[in-house]
Amino acid sequence: MLSTWLFTKFKGKCIGTDSFGNKYFIERPLLAKHLRKTARRWVIYQGMSEASKVPAAWHGWLHGTTDEVPKVEVQPHPWEKSHLPNLTGTVHAYQPNPQDSASVNNLPYYQSWESSKLRDDSSES
Helix, strand or coil: CHHHHHHHHHHEEEEEECCCCCEEEEECHHHHHHHCCCCCEEEECCCCCCHHHCCHHHHHHHCCCCCCCCCCCCCCCCCCCCCCCCCCCCCCCCCCCHHHHHHHHCCCCCCCCCHHHHHHHHHHC
16 A cells, blocks of 8 residues: 555656545556556545456556546436445355246255355365
8 A cells, every 4th residue: 555655656647536535546657658558547446446447438548448537426326226335255245046047947955055065075085
């Protein structure tokens, strides 16, 4: 974190901020011109580093798809849901219901793996 802060302080220029509070930076032109064709672009996240919090317009700018800096936040459509972070590995992660999948899709009963079962299987070998 300290190295990112130092790099940003000495070589970065703040270009803008999005609705999540993420700040977007570009490498100062004089430094980038001598080293590479294009200047580096990066984001410093507000709060936890969550790549899915980067809006589409800023994603395009970060990856060099467009050189135009997003000026106005795009208003979401009424049918769009608000952002949810990646829930994988948390208690809120998706868990399929075995009874629903078996009855609807005519599939065999689903049973999720548990780490204790994996350890038991490996010790039997």
